Amino acid sequence: MSNVENTNQKETIRVVKIGGNVVDNPEALEAFLVDFQKLEGKKVLVHGGGVMASKMAIDLGIKTTMIQGRRVTDAETLKLVAMVYAGWINKHIVALLQKDGCNAIGLSGVDANIIPAARRSPIPIDFGFVGDPTPSKVNAEFISDLLDKDIVPVFCAITHDEKGSLLNTNADTIAYTLSVALSSKYKTILYYCFEKEGVLRNVDDPKSIILSMTKSEYESHLKQNIIAGGMIPKLHNSFNAIDEGVSEVLVMHANNLLTQKGTRLINENGTIK
C-alpha cells in the first residue's frame, strides 16, 4: 500500500510515440499535433519516419533492406535517416508545435548525450549502424530540467555510440527507453499512436479491438496466434516498460489521443502502478 501511495504522489508524464504512416500524411500529422499540444501536464513526443525515409531512399537510389521489419543501416542509409528523422521531420514537427504556442525542442539521442546506445552485434544479423539504448543510461535529468521550464522535448529515433558515430534506433524502442528512464521520477504513461484502433483480434476489423491486456493474457494470445506479427515488438516493448516501472501503455489510433480509446496494457494485477 505504501508503494502505491508513493507512486500516486509522483507527477504524471505522458510519453507519446507517433508512427511513420501518420508522420508521412500532412493532414493527419497536423491534426495529431493539435491534439498533442492540448494534452495537459508534462509530455514528450517521439516520432518515427520510416515511410518518408524509404521514399527518400528511392529518390537517392539507395537500396532499402529490411530484415524482420527492421531497416539495415549501412553508412549511406545512416546519413539518410539522420537527414530525414533529425532534419526535416523533427524540425518540421517542432515548427508546427511552436506555431500553436507549444514550446517544443527537437532532440536526438546524441544531443546532450541524452540517449547513448550500444551498436548492435553483427551476429546473428548485421543490421549495420543500429543502436540499442539502455534506460538506465538516459540523461533523464536533462529532460526533466526542460520539462520544468515548460519545454516539450520532441525526439527522433537517432542515438549514438559515444565513439563518434550516430546510430539508427527503432522509434518504438526510443519511446520505451525514455518512458522507463522517466518512470523513476514520474508516473509515466506511454502512448503508441499509429493508424490502427489498437491491438485487434482480426487485423482487418477495427471493431475486434482488445480493450485491455495483461502480460499473461498477451502471452496466451501469442500462443493462439491472435496477435499479428507487426504488433509483437510493440507489445514486447510495452510489457517490458510496465515490468520496468511504466504505469500503463496505450496502443491507439493517432486520432484518439484525447479520447484515450485504444488497447490498454496493464500490469498483472490489473491495477495501474
Added chain:
Amino acid sequence: MSNVENTNQKETIRVVKIGGNVVDNPEALEAFLVDFQKLEGKKVLVHGGGVMASKMAIDLGIKTTMIQGRRVTDAETLKLVAMVYAGWINKHIVALLQKDGCNAIGLSGVDANIIPAARRSPIPIDFGFVGDPTPSKVNAEFISDLLDKDIVPVFCAITHDEKGSLLNTNADTIAYTLSVALSSKYKTILYYCFEKEGVLRNVDDPKSIILSMTKSEYESHLKQNIIAGGMIPKLHNSFNAIDEGVSEVLVMHANNLLTQKGTRLINENGTIK
C-alpha cells in the same frame, strides 16, 4: 572608464562559425572540432553546410539557384537544407564532439524558439523560405542555461517564422545574431572560421592578410576595391556585431582557431570592449 570596468567583469563567450567548405571535408572538420573542444570557457558553435546541400541537390535533381551568393529556397530546397543542415551535419558534429567528451547539443532556431525570424519580403528579390532574425528576439536565457550546465550549443542555420514554417538563414547571420544576443550578458568574441587566412588584400596571396581593421578602415578599403566580393557580407555582419555590443570579431583559417591568427576586427578606438 567605468564602462570598460563593467564589461571586463563579464564572463567571456566565444561564438565560433565554421564554413561549409570545412564542414564538407571530413579530415578538416575532425581536426577543427578537436581544436574547438580545446577552447576554454563558454562557447557556441555555428556551422554552415551549403557545399553539401548543393551536392545533395544534384543527387535529388533539385535545381540550385543562387542570387548574390545566397540560396533561393523553394519548398523542396527548404526540405533539403533542413535535412542536410539540421539532420546530418548538425548531429554528425555533435556525435564527434561527444566522442571527445564535449557535451554538445545540436539546435536550430526553431528549437525552444531560440531564433525566430521574419520571412524576407519577396521584393525586390524573392529568395523564398529565407528568414532574417533579430538579435533582440533570441532566447539568450535558454542558451545561457545550457552553458551554465557545461553544455555546448551547436547551431545549424535553420530558423522559423513562428507560423509553422522553417526558414533557411545564412550561417554567418546566425553567428552574428547569436553573438549580439549574448553580448548583453557576456564579453563576446565572434570567430568566422573558413578556408582562408583572413581578410586578404590579394585573394590569391595568403601573406597579404590584413591583421586588423576598424569600420572606417573597412569602408576605406571598400572604396578602393581592396575587399573581395564574397568577404563583404561577412565584414558587414562583423562590424554590425561590433556596433551592437560584440567585443571583437576574428576572421581566420579554421586551422588557426587556437593560435588566433587572422584578421582582427575591432571598434573605432582600437580597444576591445
